[in-house]
Amino acid sequence: MKRLLVYLWTAPTTLVGLWLAPLALLTGGGVQRIDGVIEIHGGIVRRLLRRCTLLKGGASAMTLGHVVLGQDRTVLELTRAHERVHVRQAERWGPLFIPAYLLASLVALLRGKNAYFDNPFEREAYKRAP
Ligand SMILES: [Zn+2]
Known part of the structure; x- marks a missing residue:
């Protein structure tokens, strides 16, 4: 029951990424479900x-709720611990989640820091999964 509530609470963020699943399949990509994450x-x-x-040069992976986007399957494996954070x-x-993440990047930028590496969400992810 608690897990269901967590999925519902996270659903607005998950849906931002989920609509890409059929588009990825139609354009030669793939979809897999691992540990309750698509x-x-x-x-x-x-x-x-x-x-x-x-990020300059693009991102290798990105998390949107219970959806993780990755450039390819290998990248998903390599970044899994980080993205699970x-x-x-x-x-x-x-x-x-998305507004807070973007706001944290903006605050970092306004302080003359890096919008990605000085974002507290990224700092936690790199600390827990270097
Ligand atoms: Zn990250």
Whole structure:
């Protein structure tokens, strides 16, 4: 019962990523479910991660609730521990996860720091899964 509530609380964030599953499948990518998390890789997801993130040169993976996007299956394996920290963060923050993450990046930028590496969500993820 508690897990169901956690999934519902996290659902608004999960849905932001979930609609990419059919698009990834249609564009040559893949979808897998591991430990209650849907991992989507390849196809259009690879292109999105390369072009539409805060990182120069793109991101290798990204967590949106119980969805993790990865450039390919190997990247998903290599980043799994790190991305699972973000899954736990998304479970804690629920629908506020994306706004809170972006706000934390903005605050870091305004302080003259790095929007990615000085974001507290990333600091926690790198600390727990270096
Ligand atoms: Zn991260």
